[in-house]
Amino acid sequence: MTGTAFAESLFTGETLAANVALTHQDGVIDAILPAPTLPEGRRFIIPALVNAHDHARPSMTSFGASGMPLETWILRSALGTPPDPYLAAAVSLARSARAGCGAVMVHYTRPSGTLPLVDEARAIARAASDVGVRLAFAHAVRDQNPLVYGDSAPVLTDLSAPARAAVEEMFIRAPTPPSAYVELVEEIADAIGGPMVDVQYGPAGVQWCSTPLLEAIAERSAATGRRVHMHLLETPYQRAWADQTFPQGIVRHLKDIGLLSERLTLAHCVHARPDELALIAEAGATIVTNFSSNLHLHSGLGPVAKAHKAGCAITVGVDGNALDDDDDALRELRLVQMTHGGTGFERTWGRAEFLELALRNGRRATGAPGPGHLVPGAPADFAVLDLDVLDRDAFMALDPIDLLFARGNTSCVRDVVVAGRTIVRDGVPTGIDLPAMERELRGLFRNNLPRFQALKAAWPELERAVGGWFRHACCG
Template identity: 30%
Template sequence: MVSSLIRSKLVITRALDRHTVEIVEGGAVYQRDGVIVEIGDAGDLAARYPVDEVLGSPHHVVMPGFVNSHHHVGLTPLQLGAVDDALETWWISRLGKRKVDLYLDTLYSAFELVESGVTTVQHLHNRLGGTVEQMAAAANRVIDAYGAVGMRVSYSHSVRDQNRISYMADEEYIARLPDDVGALLGPVLRAQSIPLEDNIALFEALHDQHRNSERVRIQLAPSNLHWCSDKALELVRDCALRHQVPMHMHLLETVYQKEYAKQRSGGSPLRYLHDLGMLGPLMTIGHGVWFTEADIELAAETGTMICHNASSNLRLRDGIAPLNAFEAGGVKVAIGIDEAGINDDRDMLQEMRLVLNLHREPGMHDRVPTAGQVLRMATEHGAQTTPFGASIGTLEPGKAADMVLFDWRTIAYPYLDEEVPVLEAVLRRARSRDVDTVIVAGEPILRDGRFTRIDKKAVLHELASALAVPRDGDEQAQLDLARRLKPHAASFYDADPQHGCSCCRPFYHMNARQ
């Protein structure tokens, strides 16, 4: 047995509600074999439990490890040449990205996640292709990278079988293009075409392979309503129910997706999914920017969760999700950094701070996010969007010993009034530099700011060296295609549905023209 005592200035075990967090001052966490046994007074626990290792100190704040509930890639799209744009044309820019080794790429973002206190990530893998065996090998390159760092990962590949480039059938879209551009795009889209049965077979293979893994889970990701036929949605639904695994689905990210859903379903896409039997505690909606009041009521009624991706929504002109309405309606909300945060990195502390400040409606009322609420989003609620939900997200006996230790001395330096609540100080002031230790299943995977399992500097050097060479012929051809396709892609959206659209009556009154 391996045991340790994690000492602290105080232990923040969980958020009880918007305004109340559970705190043990002068506390410690005793864990054995990766599971929390007891939380209590540090002196008392030290006297009663002989341990193999003591971590932390009276200068540390201990909190549950964070969960990034929506993540895709390592090197950011901007690093790979896709400058921020409207989502629908930004997709086109991404066609021109470099080929990057999946293992090194995943390690790059894993470093940033762990350094900001993330212990669990939900990895949504886009654009797989090939045979089931080839896709499984690619998936395991990603999974192995998280294992090399020591993180938990809930992995899923994105299921899509239609409308890969826009909100219409691929063949119809290609027919609208000049012949020379369409001839280049066709093979690219066909290479991304995977038989629906192969999508399910891939899930089954990965799920069986990792069923006994402590830190790996496999779940399902129907990509989005416009990307999935009814047959695809039904197959994913049946698979999720059969294996009792969660689903994570992008939905209502932009107003164009809302218009598409109206045309396809005649109303709310959330109601459409409900009628297909897909809503409930197994479903998390990624984004949900354009939810209506009725959608929020339906999500709350069914126990459907939402993952709020604040940075991504701002960067890609999606809009601002009505977080305050979600909270008031009783919907559980998690936090995702998506492709990259507002600073083009994967800093969970920065993302939490953005969420805390983005939704501060003017006025003398309580319609603002609170520190307790944001902590719960980044921990307990995030955990519940993954198959790890019952074992992580809070610090309590019987749960996994996943936690992050902050150095209070650097957070409070050179001065911090003693009246400031500690959680407020952490969420508003802490940076990655203040993350001292990150523990997963009782194992310090980051200690004194250094990774314990892997040489970060060597990995980054290898990644930089691999990309220091010029683009090869295939990469250049993809870039040329993206450049030629983008003007035609933008013209598809000239009839902007936002002009005069009743669906755009906002939840927030943020300013005034007169």
């Protein structure tokens, strides 16, 4: 497979080059050469973006999960359990690809229940292959605290008998033994792992995972080198629970049990403290910030600039909850940079520096090869942007990276190439019929909703009981 892309400007990941032709063969960049003449239409080539934390699911807003904190949002999102894991993943991954992403982490928190878990992982991997993105896959596991961060009995007692029955049927499960989980991950890796798929361990979060489960994951990760992807300190209630449960410090606890290492990626860290950021930086772990998701769920802004200055590896994820519910990774990059890039004349990072570090750390977190630089010998993973859209007035010569961070969004993405394969052409995914799949998936969701009628009926009671627990009983 060979190809050539022309651009008025190209960002290698380190520098800008003008008027070039990028050639690639068999998934690898051959050369970046001067191009005295260019085709009509101004283009800007950048390394393919990375969506470093996502869940391969539709927008939960469509299921009434809007304007609420994570602690009730996550329960409400059960209404959006995918009726078909392949379709749900393909639609989500194609939307990420359309926004310029070449690699996506799927922290798979809500299986459909229609297939054995290994077969469900196969369906997700097939969706990624059809779309053409690199996939990091972590089957999320939890073995405690299904409703609140503590004993669920007071919440269940507060419900009527029909509501309690519906809630117990949906959320109360026998915990997965640690040994069974790590063996399942290895089985999944044997089934789908490969050059385009990196299988990782996926503890849902410390508040949802017992210490024996986290210890088993840490031990197996150290023995195999397999990466670990998990949530940490996303909400103020998780902060309060952590302080009560681990007075020595929750990040110190992760270090003590061997989980805190360069193999660990931590999503959110909205409520991480300076001493915890220092430990994360010392270990070489990665933090994925999910800015729009944090806004939607009222979780907070997060100490992203402080984490960067402390030496933490920072990258960006969409978390299935972008600002406009559109999986726009370009806009997400801009929001993080604008919010955390500094005030006045003081800057946290330059724009090109921020783009490079988000790409480099994102590729490491997802197991994608190399730092994402567009140089000969590197993977042919890049996005072609429409410079005429970014520079709509064309009054004078401007830095295209400045234009990207001022105006960039999915609408300026023309082509996306991953491992030498064009997975988006003229703004349209090539591997699947996205509009047709979206229509089919919507129909399946509508047909599936009656399955959750008991939970919908119980929702007012459940929301009130859980909200009351977190307001009055949470975390001591």
